[in-house]
Amino acid sequence: MSQTTANAPATMQAVVCHGPEDYRHESRPRPSAGPGEVVLKIGACGICASDVKCRGGAAMFWGNDSQPSWVQAPVVAGHEFFGEVVELGEGAGRRAGLAVGDRAIAEQIVPCGECRYCDSGHYWMCEVHNIFGFQREVADGGMAEYMRVPANARLHRIPEALSRADAAFIEPLACGIHAVNRGDIQLDDTVVIAGAGPIGLAMVQVARLKTPKRLIVIDMLDERLRLAERFGADVTLNPGRDDVGARVRELTDGYGCDVYIEATGSPTGVRQGLDIIRKLGRFVEFSVFGKETSVDWSIIGDRKELDVRGAHLSPRTFPVAIDLLARKRVTTDGIVTHELPLAEFEEGFRMATAAESIKVLLIP
Template identity: 65%
Template sequence: MALNEGDTPVGLREQSNRKMTAIVCHGPEDYRVQQVDRPVPEEREMVLRIAACGICASDCKCWSGAKMFWGGDNPYVKPPVIPGHEFYGVVDELGPGAAEHFGVGIGERVIAEQIVPCDQCRFCRSGQYWMCEVHNIFGFQRVVADGGMAEYMRIPRTARVHKIDEGISANDAAIIEPLACAIHTVNRGDIQLDDVVVIAGAGPIGLMMVQVTKLKTPKLLIAIDMVDERLQLAKTFGADVVINPREQDALTVVRSLTDGYGCDVYIEATGSPSGVEQGLNLIRKLGRFVEFSVFGAPTTVDWSIIGDRKELDIRGAHLAPYCYPIAINLLSRGLVTSKGIVTHRYRLEEWDTAIAVANSLESIKVLMDATSQENGRM
């Protein structure tokens, strides 16, 4: 449904002083379920009715007060703010010109990328929008818009929006954002057919990395984690070898599979400093080390390994540029799945339980759902 310039946003004539349920971050371990004003779309903006919003590992670290989010003179989190960047929803309201601007209509399922680019800095203007200098991300600052842990969410005009194919299930739609991040990370590894690839960390995104890496058909795919249940799931997703460092020496296993050299590509997705040190030891000389994780504390390693001893190619992986359409396509073709990854779903009112479960080994991926009457383990 298109609007003419100057029209009142769809639905606003009949609905004034509207409230909605949302989770609001006020500080570390101070997240409250509150009634707040529903967002109103302005010109070339829209409002989504949120279908689901995942709790990310970075959300858990933020909730627990990790210094990287709260410390320093310019903290990354600026409360009060509604958290949540792993969301998708249905177009509920369109501001003037929004239908044409985004190419969407009322009732369509869509997702917006987690970053809201400024479209003015050198990175945005050169097409490298995911490295935007301003760097507003949904769910951490209210500079542009709140996040998706609410019934409704405003999508500003510079957001990158993508339609979700009708055949994609609700749980699959809920993993589009982390899957897109996994795709970008795997692509940064430049995986070749004769590569031995190690993915360290079989959490939600690590398990998606396993699925995406398998599509690259490397010679050997190894997954490392300390939870046997997650390793078994990694095997169902295509890992050739799984290693639990509590029970096996990862260095011995990897070297035994590579004529003593080490892996060609190491993807770090543990979020633990030990995962970095492990990778520097497991990777061969001239190998490619891809760092994805968000750490809750600084990591210290012997940098001489990187240069003097192995001349490694160290690559970062940030967000998911140009990968959302790929993620949607892979899900629509059944090449990647959320089955086994999405384990729990909770109503917004059950936030305290949801964050506790998300912070435990009881879950893999926890979703917040403003519409469901069901909750708990799936």
């Protein structure tokens, strides 16, 4: 028998992706929970840079001559969500350790559980790779009043003490934690984080907890650099004003940084990193790019023998993110800048790319 709250509505409002530049605020049937499934009443859903790039028609989402479309439209958008459990399908409470009324969050990927990556424990690299808000065959995303979480999703309970902003920021923070972990930061390292967007600013706080020798943050917006300083950056640099290469080499006896985490999503951020990282350094690539990036690969091999590491999603870091927020070792103060009603999603997407905002939340 399923468990549910009383008087559940038959329909709900949602932001539905129909195609590039074709997102609509619509009325849709409210989902219900099958065996092992959970229905959440969404508390908030953040707008991610990948949402913006998907809406803009980036080839990595919609395909081109060499690859098919990854997005299965029409689909309810959004993967930075949290909500209150309002319905538990048969067996779901035992599986997830949840009860009706609990606050919960699901990781953004819904692993198939059958491919070689899932079978070996590397579920975040699942070959099928269904992610909320992009592939409708598994489940719609969180830009809606309600959302069905399938039985094979990875659910986590959220403490009641966490604010709405904190709960909505768990997913971005979890991604930032994974990227920082991939950098394998040591106590005597000079670390550069390029890009002080929402996840970049999360990375700054997490990297500071690793206590490197020096933490440098690079961004084109001084307002974000001031926030990075508040979060623990030792040095901040604006490429529009500062000679980044000269300054980093000056701070490192001419060698360059030990760890470079690329979170700009811009080709210039990649080339900049290859220039300022030292020989045998660790280059972490986190960004989702809207277009192809070209670099001189001889820098990676012949000239510097770099350790280049990708960072994808947030494997096993959701509990860490929840704990850091609960213990107030990481804050969303200054990062979550705007909250808008779901119906105003058009303005939300505009603000998500504006200089005056950092993280924008849609509130059903």
